[in-house]
Amino acid sequence: MANLSSIATAVASKPLPAFSPxxxxxxxxxxxxxxxxxxxxxxxxxxxxxxxxxxxxxxxxxxxxxxxxxxxxxxxxxxxxxxxxxxxxxxxxxxxxxxxxxxxxxxxxxxxxxxxxxxxxxIEPVKEPAHPEPLKLPASLRRLEARSFRPTVVIGSGDDRRDFAKMQELRRPGIYGLMNSSSLYIGFGIDAGNRVASGQQPIQDIETIFVITDAENILTADDAEVAERILWSRAAAARERLMVNGLPSGVAVDLQRFSDIDAFVAEACLTLRHEDVLFTRGSPRTVLAGPRSEPGRTAPPRLFDDLPDGEVMELVFNEGRVALAARSSDDDWVLLKGSEVRPEVVQSANSSASFLRAAWLHSGILVPSPDGISYLLTKDMRFRSAGATAHFVTGSKGRGRGGWQPIDPDGGFDPETAALIAS
DNA sequence: CGGACTAAAATGGCAGGTGT
DNA sequence: ACACCTGCCATTTTAGTCCG
The missing domain is CATH 1.10.10 (Arc Repressor Mutant, subunit A)
Incomplete structure (x- = not known):
């Protein structure tokens, strides 16, 4: 719940640093x-x-x-x-x-x-190594870099939004949320502080605003767009408020970067939970983990050998890879688990093709195939069109409705088909 | 400050080019 | 002939700017 008094309390309870000569x-x-x-x-x-x-x-x-x-x-x-x-x-x-x-x-x-x-x-100008010792490593040892981002979360009331532009640590790529008692808008900005302070106000009567930036300022604008889509998904899945905007597009991203950014957003979500702002339901573990996929993306569960609803269509592509989808209507396609997905994404592909690969590899919805040349889908996933489904599977545009051929799910001209559907 | 208007960008679809 | 990629297009969505 948005609870400004709790924020005020949190600030007031922080001891002011004593300064003395x-x-x-x-x-x-x-x-x-x-x-x-x-x-x-x-x-x-x-x-x-x-x-x-x-x-x-x-x-x-x-x-x-x-x-x-x-x-x-x-x-x-x-x-x-x-x-x-x-x-x-x-x-x-x-x-x-x-x-x-x-x-x-x-x-x-x-x-x-x-x-x-x-x-x-x-502090860049003052070069004083705070920890001179840890820099030295025995030649036999190697230090692994921990993940790269550390969130700074700043919160304030809607009335004070102009003040967000006064903080240098917010004048950088970041994400933000605008909340009233019932709604939530998630956005990103290349200059997050300024965006909040002087940008358009997409919802009425904003009570609370929070801005999340990276303390080291190494989160790029692209990273922030990825973070925006992740935060949106998390907030939508939390179902605490009505989402004002739709799913942000995100940008192309690889798995490791995605995981780092997801961890960044997770930490920020946990912070918001501690302050009783958002993500207050469920366990902290659930908040940290986040949803496996974006809301509405996962199709209803299907028993092992159940046939999916709708007409089953097949797409053969890229040297014999096979994907199967169940078409309920032109705007409701379910890509069936077991479908093969090409790992590579073509340069001209839309950002979702790469974003979804990273996101679903991250959450285990997509796994490398045993032979290592494809990814395999482990859950039925929903798409909004034939083209979008094909786009994801092939990692390239150009395969529209025509690429999908109907097959007879009951019997088979291809003995592998039934196994593929059931797998 | 916030609503209205304009500009920009993303999406999904498709035609056509290219290489095998 | 075929599979696949690119780039353009119409449409939709989002971001930015102006102005009362």
Missing amino acids: QNDLPVLANGRVHHALMSPSVQVRILALIDETGSTTLGEVVAHFPDHSDPVGAVLVMAGLCLLRLDHAEKLLDANTRVRRYPVNGFPPETMMLSPPEKKQE
Whole structure:
């Protein structure tokens, strides 16, 4: 359930980080940087220096602060809070190192920077290896990269949607949800924060908005579109609210990337559950796992040797691969389990062909065949047209209604047919 | 801020080209 | 002759922009 009071409680219960001169961690609060090297006037003078021409250099900063013990340190403190950015910070710092606001016309993300330890991830300019030890590995060992994405979930009320554009960590590819008491809109944006703040409002009386971005900002726009389709499916399957928009299209994606993005979305869903926002029904495990497939996609269960409803059609393609589908009507096709699916997808194919391969391999609906040259469908899956079914199976366009030939399910001109249907 | 309008993109279908 | 791929098209859906 959407419960704003619970959100407020969660925020209020978080202890404010204590900032003291002894504490080396800089803190941004009420628009002001608190740190031993900073004072309000130093902060304002540095920013003014940058704003004169859009950038300045460390040399100019030093020249303008003859009375300051460590003006460069002050700049680094602000850079550490993502208020400033140093060009080519990976090189040696010198008087020519250029300093700008972060990222371009960035505005301090205001109240959102209250947890400096989290922000450490984004500190590019300050090169201080936090964990020097773990970097060294014995030659005999190899470190495996864990999955790549880590969600940041930010939530607010519909009335405050403009504020989402003020957070730099939301000004990047991400996904979002707009909720009122009965409906939910799932969307994605290349600039998620801005999209929420100034985009069209597709539903009435929005009470709650949440935005999910990647903490390391390595989620690309394409990844975000994949995440959008995954989140939509999860929310639709949860049946807690009416989905305003239809199934997003997603983009082409491979299995490993899909799995990484699914894990990213799963973690965000679990977070929303903990805050009592969405995904509150069922067990946490169910929330993490998500649905096996998109709602309405799985056909009704069929017993081992039951024949499917409708006319059974056969598609032979690609050097003898065979797929079977039951056609109930022109817009209701069920691809039967056991059907072969070509692993490859042609370049001109629509995104769904590759997306569904990845999604169904991920959930076990599609498995490699024993001989390894095809995928096999393990469940009856529903499609909206003959062309879409063929498109998925062959991984290519061009096989419309005509590719499917009726067969006689009771008997067979092909002895393998019955086994294929029943398998 | 939000509704109305416009632009852009995705979908499924199909004709036609290409290679075997 | 056949299977398969590409690219175009009409239609539908979604995103973006303007303006009161």
